[in-house]
Amino acid sequence: MPVIIPIFIMNRGCPNRCVYCNQCRTAGDYPGRMARDAFREEVHRWLNYARRKSDPVEIAFYGGNFTGMDPGDQEELLGMACEFVDQGAVRGIRVSTRPDALGEEALALLLRYGVGTVEVGAQSLDDDILERSLRGHTAADVVRTVAVLKSHGIRTGLHLMVGLPGDSPERFAFTVDRTVTLHPDMVRLHPTLVLQDTILAQAYLRGEYRPLGMKGAVAACKFALMRFERAGIPVIRMGLQTTGELEKAGSILAGPFHPAFRSLVEASIFFDMASFLIEEASAGGGEVTFFLAPKDVSAFRGQRNANVQCLRRAYALASLSILAEPAQERGSVVMTADGRRWRLDRRAVRERDIPAWWEKEEGREEGNVSVSPLPCRR
Ligand code: SF4
Structure with a gap:
């Protein structure tokens, strides 16, 4: 870029x-x-x-x-x-x-x-x-x-x-x-x-x-x-x-x-990936460790560690650890739990597990908003 x-x-x-x-x-x-x-x-x-x-x-x-x-x-x-x-x-x-x-x-x-x-x-x-x-x-x-x-x-x-x-x-x-x-x-x-x-x-x-x-x-x-x-x-x-x-x-x-809207979107993708792995591994209530490319760690955590807190709460995890793994491909998440290991690539999530993506907004008005035009120059 x-x-x-x-x-x-x-x-x-x-x-x-x-x-x-x-x-x-x-x-x-x-x-x-x-x-x-x-x-x-x-x-x-x-x-x-x-x-x-x-x-x-x-x-x-x-x-x-x-x-x-x-x-x-x-x-x-x-x-x-x-x-x-x-x-x-x-x-x-x-x-x-x-x-x-x-x-x-x-x-x-x-x-x-x-x-x-x-x-x-x-x-x-x-x-x-x-x-x-x-x-x-x-x-x-x-x-x-x-x-x-x-x-x-x-x-x-x-x-x-x-x-x-x-x-x-x-x-x-x-x-x-x-x-x-x-x-x-x-x-x-x-x-x-x-x-x-x-x-x-x-x-x-x-x-x-x-x-x-x-x-x-x-x-x-x-x-x-x-x-x-x-x-x-x-x-x-x-x-x-x-x-x-x-x-x-x-x-x-x-x-x-x-101001950092994209980081919210990236964090949401990592949240979906982590949720998918925890459910796939039936690791709820247990101890899990996630491995990520170093540049993905911050996005995985989310703003003010929001992802970590939500995952802990949603799956009643006894512990959740995050480790940076320099050799790991960006966008991938590896999880270990109970002596076993799972890996998920971002591309695979796209294929398999796109969650509901538009909140229900009751009363969101779809009306025609055209009113008197404003000048197009200052
Ligand atoms: S810059 Fe001009 S064309 Fe672009 S959004 Fe504004 S009014 Fe519309």
Whole structure:
């Protein structure tokens, strides 16, 4: 995974405001337009940080509809980024854009400037959810855009959201299945949050929309992560990156936000694996020892040791020990109990034992939340 230098374009090129979107909160305190000097300063700041890592660096234009901007504005930004590519300081350029904004002219411009990756804001592949979310495009637009990008050799990412208005376990599973069929090069996955100053916030305050709870969001993302991993599609991010603006009181009205959301999902997978082994071995009430790759120990324990406490309680274990085993493959769990040994690979869990993954949320409103549109620029 490259180090990404994010440059936020703050809703530029967006034809309307999607119900959940508030770039002022998700991007943080950021200028609406970035002057050349400020751009250079920002990139140099990131390059100083990236020097401590050996990973390649890419400049990314996020937070808007890049190919929906005026072509002159696109060229200006791509030209500024290309300076760094030409110097060899940066490996490549990526942009995020809408699935209905990639015409021939826009594609030609991206190719001319050597844009290597396009991240497409799909959010869902269910037309009803897209309509309720005021996305203004269809699932067919996503399918077409992914095909065009792939046919031109551009690495393609899909952004997906779970818990949008009208979403359900079946609909989310459908989106995940269709995404697997499209086989993008990468996926980002975000639970829907109710951010201040959004259409969704208005609907939430009127009681017309209720977000997923944390348990449901973790379960849904766990399901998706497992499906994507099995299909060989990397999930490069789960949950919004926290920003100073996002952390301010009142920025998030409701929804399953956690600054380390992915770690909750990984911990949940390990919990399922440990439960499976304990049940398989009929080790409840006994003494068990788990062996893990050193880098998996923290995820296995869970936040504040939550997994260990829950396993002890759920299976009335006399003792539960965890040992780091350097030779062990990442993602695998070995358990010893009563002189016997069991091993479980993460891939095997995916095949055999995906637990119920979407909590029952009584009264979760599926209504249409569209109200008076908000301006799409600050
Ligand atoms: S396309 Fe929608 S979600 Fe994306 S930046 Fe524009 S308004 Fe926000």
